[in-house]
Amino acid sequence: MSNVLIIGAGPAGIRAAEALVNAGLRPTIVDEADKAGGQIYRRPPEGFKRCVKSLYGSEATKAEALHTTFDRMVESDQVDHLTQSSVVSLRDGSAVILTSDTLTQLTYDKVIIATGASDRVMPVPGWQNAGVFSLGGTQIALKARGVALGQQVLLAGSGPLLTLVGDSLIKAGADVVAVLDTAPLRSQIRAGLSMFLSRPLFTLRGIKMRLALGRRYHAGVRHLRVQAEDTGVTAMSWQTAFGQQKRTTCDAIGMGWHLLADTQLADLAGAKFSWSRHWSQWLPVTDDLGRAAEHTYIAGDGLQILGADAAEIAGRLAATACLQDLGHVAIPDRRDIRRLARFRRFAIAMARAFPWPNDQLQAVPDKTIVCRCEGIKKADIAATVKRVGPNINRVKSTCRPGMGRCQGRYCQVAVTSIIADQTRASPDAIGRLRTQPPVRPIPVSAALDA
Amino acid sequence: MVARLTRLSEIDRASVPFAVDGQDVTGLAGDTIMIAMLAHRQTLRSSEFGPEKRAGFCLMGACQDCWVWTEEGSRLRACSTTVEPGMRLLSQPPEGWIW
Numbered sequence: 001m002s003n004v005l006i007i008g009a010g011p012a013g014i015r016a017a018e019a020l021v022n023a024g025l026r027p028t029i030v031d032e033a034d035k036a037g038g039q040i041y042r043r044p045p046e047g048f049k050r051c052v053k054s055l056y057g058s059e060a061t062k063a064e065a066l067h068t069t070f071d072r073m074v075e076s077d078q079v080d081h082l083t084q085s086s087v088v089s090l091r092d093g094s095a096v097i098l099t100s101d102t103l104t105q106l107t108y109d110k111v112i113i114a115t116g117a118s119d120r121v122m123p124v125p126g127w128q129n130a131g132v133f134s135l136g137g138t139q140i141a142l143k144a145r146g147v148a149l150g151q152q153v154l155l156a157g158s159g160p161l162l163t164l165v166g167d168s169l170i171k172a173g174a175d176v177v178a179v180l181d182t183a184p185l186r187s188q189i190r191a192g193l194s195m196f197l198s199r200p201l202f203t204l205r206g207i208k209m210r211l212a213l214g215r216r217y218h219a220g221v222r223h224l225r226v227q228a229e230d231t232g233v234t235a236m237s238w239q240t241a242f243g244q245q246k247r248t249t250c251d252a253i254g255m256g257w258h259l260l261a262d263t264q265l266a267d268l269a270g271a272k273f274s275w276s277r278h279w280s281q282w283l284p285v286t287d288d289l290g291r292a293a294e295h296t297y298i299a300g301d302g303l304q305i306l307g308a309d310a311a312e313i314a315g316r317l318a319a320t321a322c323l324q325d326l327g328h329v330a331i332p333d334r335r336d337i338r339r340l341a342r343f344r345r346f347a348i349a350m351a352r353a354f355p356w357p358n359d360q361l362q363a364v365p366d367k368t369i370v371c372r373c374e375g376i377k378k379a380d381i382a383a384t385v386k387r388v389g390p391n392i393n394r395v396k397s398t399c400r401p402g403m404g405r406c407q408g409r410y411c412q413v414a415v416t417s418i419i420a421d422q423t424r425a426s427p428d429a430i431g432r433l434r435t436q437p438p439v440r441p442i443p444v445s446a447a448l449d450a
Numbered sequence: 451m452v453a454r455l456t457r458l459s460e461i462d463r464a465s466v467p468f469a470v471d472g473q474d475v476t477g478l479a480g481d482t483i484m485i486a487m488l489a490h491r492q493t494l495r496s497s498e499f500g501p502e503k504r505a506g507f508c509l510m511g512a513c514q515d516c517w518v519w520t521e522e523g524s525r526l527r528a529c530s531t532t533v534e535p536g537m538r539l540l541s542q543p544p545e546g547w548i549w
Binding site: 032039044045046047048049050084086118119128129130131132133134136137138140141142145146147148149150151172173174175228230231232251252262369372373374375405406409410440441443 | 452454455456457458459460461462463479480481482485488489492493494497499500502503504505506507508509510511512513514515525529530532
């Protein structure tokens with residue numbers, strides 16, 4: 001029987017696994033969490049008691065359906081589920097997997113990469129201090145752990161997650177002091193109509209959540225500055241859309257500007273990339289079903305930031321392509337392809353509504369830390385660009401942004417924007433951070449034992 | 451020290467005794483090390499490049515900004531490791547640790 005490896009057990013990975021199982025295969029699914037579900041449908045540990053409705057709100061039915069589908073496949077031994085495991089390298093039909101300090105090798109005939117996305121962050125002065133978290137992290141803390149990351153939480157950034165996290169924190173009883181959106185109201189209104197036309201109910205739900213934020217919400221915010229002392233953040237200073245200076249006391253900040261596709265394994269597997277002006281990031285190139293390279297398929301937010309509903313569809317389609325290439329008779333559902341196109345229209349409108357605030361990034365002071373891992377400042381990057389030219393990999397190897405422990409996940413968009421603004425070079429000229437295995441830090445002892 | 455985080459729900463769990471920098475504290479069963487530590491203090495560790503302290507960032511194992519150590523000398527990712535009874539954790543690398 002053919003050996004299919006699925007990386008990531010979120011909506012895309014689960015639906016891909018289901019389609020393969022229905023065709024009689026027994027895929028191996030590797031996931032970093034202890035339970036399947038992914039980030040958006042993340043499940044709390046054993047012994048936690050909140051009901052699905054309080055965890056997932058309007059998406060409770062979908063979350064439950066996915067969890068049940070997956071659990072049933074595990075119980076009946078139709079999939080091999082490797083939990084708390086990371087694929088750290090991927091090449092020529094062989095994956096290296098890290099499970100608690102031990103490396104193992106797994107050979108595969110086909111791989112479906114469903115690694116999702118993480119927060120796309122913009123560096124703001126002071127964001128390196130304790131108490132500043134990613135927006136996604138703030139949501140994980142609430143959903144999977146039942147905690148707010150401070151007594152007074154401030155949220156900043158842009159994108160659908162900003163409103164969603166604010167709304168869930170307030171419902172759970174947290175003190176949310178402000179929700180600061182850098183997207184101007186006019187871009188939200190302009191693109192909002194296209195969003196409404198492609199997904200009316202979804203858009204209305206978002207508007208309802210936004211209204212629930214009340215006076216905490218501010219659009220078109222500028223000049224975010226984190227103030228902190230030794231034990232962590234104490235306040236955010238900011239400017240309203242009308243130029244009024246404000247200072248909001250807080251001891252925790254969640255920040256994120258939409259999402260960044262996690263593409264490192266796709267890169268190692270040989271996928272081609274192109275710069276997406278919609279999402280301001282490099283994204284893998286695939287056919288309609290998700291074929292990226294020989295024996296390699298990509299589905300979900302790791303391919304395009306279309307959200308959880310689209311990820312379920314993309315997972316099914318990627319599995320269909322995989323089955324076709326294995327010689328099965330597999331026909332993609334036309335409705336799936338049509339719905340995916342509609343979700344794509346919606347997502348592009350949403351990306352326009354909540355744009356990457358490039359002008360704000362250019363306005364941050366030179367001493368702002370851009371790389372959290374190694375404390376590299378905007379001025380260091382600017383000076384390096386002058387010396388080595390507008391090429392991100394040369395900037396990386398000279399000045400080290402992207403070489404720290406997060407491997408550039410949280411600085412690459414900012415570094416690209418800084419280079420582009422300074423040199424007027426196009427993203428194609430600047431290039432894309434090359435991925436190097438291992439994509440997660442591994443203990444040297446594990447490498448020696450392997 | 452003052453707690454960083456607020457427990458909003460799921461507080462009806464068994465307590466788990468552990469130690470941070472030689473001080474005995476308790477977490478709740480199912481807590482990650484990060485949550486259990488930040489229920490007693492503001493920060494997890496110091497940045498090795500800057501003067502500032504850190505308290506984690508992404509909570510999904512991607513940023514690697516929440517590393518703490520055990521007294522025995524192993525390094526743990528606090529956001530994705532469950533706290534176990536009797537763990538003895540350090541917010542600074544143990545003596546002799548080489549980066």
